[in-house]
Amino acid sequence: MKAVMKTARGVGHIEVRDIPEPEPASNEVKIKVIAAGICGTDIHIYYDEYPLTRPPVVMGHEVSGEIVGYGKDVKGFKVGDLVTSETYASVCGKCRYCRTGNPNLCPERRSIGSSVNGVFTKYLVIRKENVHKLPPGIDINSASLCEPLACCVHGIIEDTHIDAGDTAVISGPGPIGLLSVQIVKAEGGIPIVLGTVEDKDRLQLAKSLGAELIINVEEQDPIDVVNEVTNGYGADVVLECAGKEASAKMCLEVVKKMGKYTQMGLFGKPVTIDFEKIAYKELKVTGFFAHVPSAWERALKLLEQERINLKPIVSHIFSLTEWGKAFKIVENHKGLKVLLQPVD
Numbered sequence: 001m002k003a004v005m006k007t008a009r010g011v012g013h014i015e016v017r018d019i020p021e022p023e024p025a026s027n028e029v030k031i032k033v034i035a036a037g038i039c040g041t042d043i044h045i046y047y048d049e050y051p052l053t054r055p056p057v058v059m060g061h062e063v064s065g066e067i068v069g070y071g072k073d074v075k076g077f078k079v080g081d082l083v084t085s086e087t088y089a090s091v092c093g094k095c096r097y098c099r100t101g102n103p104n105l106c107p108e109r110r111s112i113g114s115s116v117n118g119v120f121t122k123y124l125v126i127r128k129e130n131v132h133k134l135p136p137g138i139d140i141n142s143a144s145l146c147e148p149l150a151c152c153v154h155g156i157i158e159d160t161h162i163d164a165g166d167t168a169v170i171s172g173p174g175p176i177g178l179l180s181v182q183i184v185k186a187e188g189g190i191p192i193v194l195g196t197v198e199d200k201d202r203l204q205l206a207k208s209l210g211a212e213l214i215i216n217v218e219e220q221d222p223i224d225v226v227n228e229v230t231n232g233y234g235a236d237v238v239l240e241c242a243g244k245e246a247s248a249k250m251c252l253e254v255v256k257k258m259g260k261y262t263q264m265g266l267f268g269k270p271v272t273i274d275f276e277k278i279a280y281k282e283l284k285v286t287g288f289f290a291h292v293p294s295a296w297e298r299a300l301k302l303l304e305q306e307r308i309n310l311k312p313i314v315s316h317i318f319s320l321t322e323w324g325k326a327f328k329i330v331e332n333h334k335g336l337k338v339l340l341q342p343v344d
Contacts, residue, residue, distance in 0.1 A: 039062055054110075066081070088110070089110050152180050158294065178336070222250060243267050257282060262286050
């Protein structure tokens, strides 16, 4: 079967290769990939900016698919079930992080798409504990966004804690930002989205998905606008979703004193931040890394309750052999969520 692989460390070194079709072990499920999302992390892997990469490895970790087989110890699933999957191929299960429900921080964690073969191919085998049945009626292609949705749920609901009535500024209307808009709305918050001129269409989509206010930072001063709608105090919460230094600096300006700053996007490199603003404003600052099992439960419930709409966030679908074109669209911010589909 064909697979998009990172073949060696360094910039590039990605190619389509033929690899053997995997078969599940006794506790594993075999999933036929229907759609696989390209994540910003995949772009970082391309540029050798993701330290957990262990090539040669099949890339990709966002997936929707259909069960086509499973091992003898697997129960609760059947062939034909439509599913998605968590990304941890293995964790130690013994460290304080694993024992407290935080396997994302396990020092021995190995994840699909970076350390273990991922989903930019035709079949995935993964341990049964990772597999989740999809809610009925969900669009199967956009269901590949369940993983980034679980990440956002972990970062926003579990780590940041949005209270009803909170004004939440979301900087960057990409896929993570658009998911964040909907989660903030579901929690009773008031989402305000910041973008640039090139984000014109994305900002309009943010509005249609629940943003109370959209701000083009190249045409309006977001500090003035946010102060105007918060009686001069600033945002209760800021979610930096762009992974850009300028965006992070703006977030520190628009957040109120004693407000919350959450780093959602990955920069891929060190950035310069005025750390004293954190002290002077007495900010609560947090970040998050990937997802945890409890976030998956919440994410799937939100989808089942139809409080999150994934379908409008998908902008392009390509075959695996067109991965180069697809990566360029993601890197150049010409689309939203770009999906790859397997080829025979």
